[in-house]
Amino acid sequence: MEFIDYYKVLGLDKKATAADIKKAYRKLARKLHPDLNPNDKEAQQKFQQLNEANEVLSDPEKRKKYDQYGKDWQHADAYEQARQQQGSQGFGGQRTYSGGGQGFDDSQFSDFFESMFGGGGFSRSGGNRRQTAQFKGQDLSATLRLNLTDVLESQKQTISIGEKKIRITIPAGVEDGQTLKIKGYGGEGMNGGPKGDLLITFEIFNNTRFKRLESDLYSTEEISLYTALLGGEITVETLTGKVKLNVKPETQNDTKVKLKGKGLPKYKKENQQGDLYITYKISLPKNLSAREKELFTELSKLR
Amino acid sequence: MMAKEKNYILVTHFCQHANVEEDFIQNLNEYGLVLIEERNTESYIDENDISKIEKLFRLYKDLSINYEGLDVINQMLQRIQQMDRRMKLLQQKLNLYE
Numbered sequence: 003m004e005f006i007d008y009y010k011v012l013g014l015d016k017k018a019t020a021a022d023i024k025k026a027y028r029k030l031a032r033k034l035h036p037d038l039n040p041n042d043k044e045a046q047q048k049f050q051q052l053n054e055a056n057e058v059l060s061d062p063e064k065r066k067k068y069d070q071y072g073k074d075w076q077h078a079d080a081y082e083q084a085r086q087q088q089g090s091q092g093f094g095g096q097r098t099y100s101g102g103g104q105g106f107d108d109s110q111f112s113d114f115f116e117s118m119f120g121g122g123g124f125s126r127s128g129g130n131r132r133q134t135a136q137f138k139g140q141d142l143s144a145t146l147r148l149n150l151t152d153v154l155e156s157q158k159q160t161i162s163i164g165e166k167k168i169r170i171t172i173p174a175g176v177e178d179g180q181t182l183k184i185k186g187y188g189g190e191g192m193n194g195g196p197k198g199d200l201l202i203t204f205e206i207f208n209n210t211r212f213k214r215l216e217s218d219l220y221s222t223e224e225i226s227l228y229t230a231l232l233g234g235e236i237t238v239e240t241l242t243g244k245v246k247l248n249v250k251p252e253t254q255n256d257t258k259v260k261l262k263g264k265g266l267p268k269y270k271k272e273n274q275q276g277d278l279y280i281t282y283k284i285s286l287p288k289n290l291s292a293r294e295k296e297l298f299t300e301l302s303k304l305r
Numbered sequence: 306m307m308a309k310e311k312n313y314i315l316v317t318h319f320c321q322h323a324n325v326e327e328d329f330i331q332n333l334n335e336y337g338l339v340l341i342e343e344r345n346t347e348s349y350i351d352e353n354d355i356s357k358i359e360k361l362f363r364l365y366k367d368l369s370i371n372y373e374g375l376d377v378i379n380q381m382l383q384r385i386q387q388m389d390r391r392m393k394l395l396q397q398k399l400n401l402y403e
Contacts, residue, residue, distance in 0.1 A: 213400055
């Protein structure tokens, strides 16, 4: 369990007045508020610490205890135990925050805070115990890894969230970083409010040679100098198998051809597929024989 | 493309559950931050706006931000979201050349 220097969190020293604490808290809260820093876990953790710091330092009684035992919090435990044995109660109070998507629960308080002040006593706006939204449960986040080839078709998967097993359908064509919201599978609501949601973010690992841009795929294909000049048939790979392609005579290097419908399924658009774009790279012959050199020289003279 | 189905919730019900003052919703409506639908003398909000209202309420309460500030923040957050999406798309395009 790590000691947290609440003064440092607020950028203050021990001599700070109540007004200094209030001012520092407000300034940092505006900077680190989770709603202003979506998807920034570091800011959210810092905001959590900031609230802890303000909760403790803005309350004269808690501040006194923190100043007295802060660095030796283990003694504070013993102190608390002694107090409890004597029948007195520790610091407590009403937990007033549940919030929505960016909420906290008990387990997110630092061990240090729990050790010193117990489970209760956290007020979101710190010190100023006003009524806040106690409505929806906390949203839970999970990450699901898939291979690119897995998104070719919708598929059902069972995932475990805590002790619960949830069967979900992953729509074909889902993209890397995309989030699927499953309503009602988050944390319990407060005061009879609805449960939060489960947010599943997909991490798509590209296990193919194709590059992806939304539902389109891109690849390069080497063709010989002779096929480029004279045309011919080549076989190319797509995600769903091999196809034969006719290369037109006098095809230039970097020519791009589109194979319609050979890309990935379009997300939530039934029977719609992206395209596959193939760029031809002309491979020049190496280690020419004397005869080949002779013929190429002859050819060059014709132009 | 099919229009997204909308479910409406009575403002009074939402406010009771969420401990949000009705005036707050009315003010958001005046600032164009949410749209209140009036039907048979009752006010309704779109269910899809709830998380936005909750977010704005947290900012209003936690950071004492006034309605003008909420409007600015809302617009800026939308722009950040758009830029994030655009950046992601550009990164994907850039990957095609790597």
